[in-house]
Amino acid sequence: MSKPIIVLEDVSKSYGAVPVLRGCSTAVSRGEVVVVCGPSGSGKSTLLQCINGLEPYQSGSILVEGVEVGAKKTDLPRLRTRIGMVFQHFELYPHMTALENVVLAQVHALRRSRKEAEARGRRLLDRVGLASKADTRPGKLSGGQQQRIAIARALALDPQAMLLDEPTSALDPEMITEVLDVLIELADEGMTMMVVTHEMGFARRVADRVIFMDQGEIIEDSPTKTFFSAPVSQRAKLFLSKILSH
Amino acid sequence: MWLPGQGRSRFGFTVNYQFDWEPILESRALILEGLATTILLSLCALALASIIGVIVGTLASSRHKGARLGAAAIVELTRNIPLLIHMYIWYVGLAFLRLPPFLCGVLGLSVYSGAYVAEIVRAGIASVPDGQNKAALATGLTRLQALLLVVYPQALRIVAPSLGNVFSQLIKDSSLASAIAVMELTYQASAIEGQTFRTFEIYITICALYLLLVSAVTLALRLLAGPRDDAPAQELASA
């Protein structure tokens, strides 16, 4: 693996007296796919949101391409264009068409020309299989389609890495595959990704490493094979047995 | 507060208004008389508007299409005509009836506000689950009893805040009765202004009085509706 894009060192965060992240350290290298799993409330989403500065953290350091996320002088908008983010509930702009959703940040954050942004937007919609929905509003689309557009919106910025926060957990079962297929393709092309998910089949298939979190701590950070065949911690074993039993 | 004083302001015009509250204090009898008329006017209109609103709003929730359409027509017809025109209709248009100005004011205000009350009553009835009505009928209550004893009380709790808004609006709207020579608060304020030229003082005074009245109504309705124990409404309020 080449040099890491994302480096976390001893990151801690709390809401008042309630700790949500406790001394988290890890690194994600270029081209690596890391799956983050763990019981709900374990801090997975918070960890992801800290990486692009959507959530502040109180101590430790997070470097994205060598830039400290939490530093006051960091140009967060610029940093965020380098990192694509996909949310559990899609969060598409409901008053804009699919294409406008994909175009907006290209024009206003990256200062691309509208023409260029639209061409690129159409290519990406085509890539996620939704070229025909370019002029449709999100409200008229299924959850799976919306999430694929959200992925296209993130990819449109040519990000160096993608953060995906439970991208399939708000979807009906029959739509999960269409989204996972897009993600598998992305992984195969070498996109750097951090994915919070409970889809263990997906993790086995594409992840290089699995991070297991519980109560704000990174309990395990192992290569995928090791994690599934011989998890070190008791808590991870318990979690796996629960999640794989059905 | 504003300082009385003279001088050139930064904006280039001269500020030479001298504040003098003495004439306002001297006119307190007129102001109080106007306030009393405003209160009486509002109370009468409030009562009549509630009656109109409950009848029309209940018709609008009827199962009969004709009643629903009729109610909708009344609501649209009355609330899309300016209140001032409502007052003129009674005072000028129906002048041959020789109704006193006060009565014209009450009628104009209550017909106009009644349309708003009707909309709220309709929404309130719609918000009470149909099962409540059916359960009441199933226990042997008549339709009217079910309405009065089961549906209305529940609806009232839900619509109390909106009703409060309409009633406060009614009090403020009552100022338009001054245009048809009802000697209420705004009318008296204009009269006092004409005599004393204490323009700013008098209007600030009556603003405060209107605010007082509106707050009183809001508070009264909150007490009347009782503690709000329905969780969804609380969640909505805090959201």
Place this chain on the structure above:
Amino acid sequence: MPDVISQNMPFLLQGLVTTLRIAALTAIGGTLLGLAVGVAVQLRLPFVAGLLRVYIEFVRGTPLLVMLFICYFALPALMGLHVTAEQATVLGFVLFIAAYIAEDVRSGLRSIGSGLVRAALATGLTRLQSLRLIIVPLALRRIIPALFNQYVRLLKFTSVASVIGVQEFTGSAMLVNARVFAPVSILIFVALTYLVLCLLLSSVGRVLHAYLAA
């Protein structure tokens, strides 16, 4: 159409034009001011937000006619200015309706979830860009029904301007009545005209809302 109406049509139409001009001007001015105030209060801009809340509460507790008197008599007296009745009307209505629109804007802004804001920020937009490009346009679309309610109110309000002597539609009609005394036909004509205009305006709002629904 009764003769009193048709004979005085040009005069009445002139009044109607004034009414529509005042309504349009105050709708535009009130929306812009209300938007600015609503956003400032909702973002809790230091110092400004507190002052603006006082303004909103003051206006919402004040009758429109009193607001008009303040703008026509009190403010000019206080500042030593001269304003025409129509200028005072426009100022008064804008200040009045903006307080209500500001509250509508705030409820529109509150209806937008934090997830959407995060998504906008995550694509590299600045806070101001997210507000300008996504949050405010979305909030405005959601409050179109409320906005058009306020516009209908404004249209009806214009009649009140006749009380301070603006010769808008109601004022002109009452002048005609003073000359020819035909209150029934004149008032029916006036009432129906307002009715049609208000219904038209609300249906524009409904169509726009359906078209822009999100």
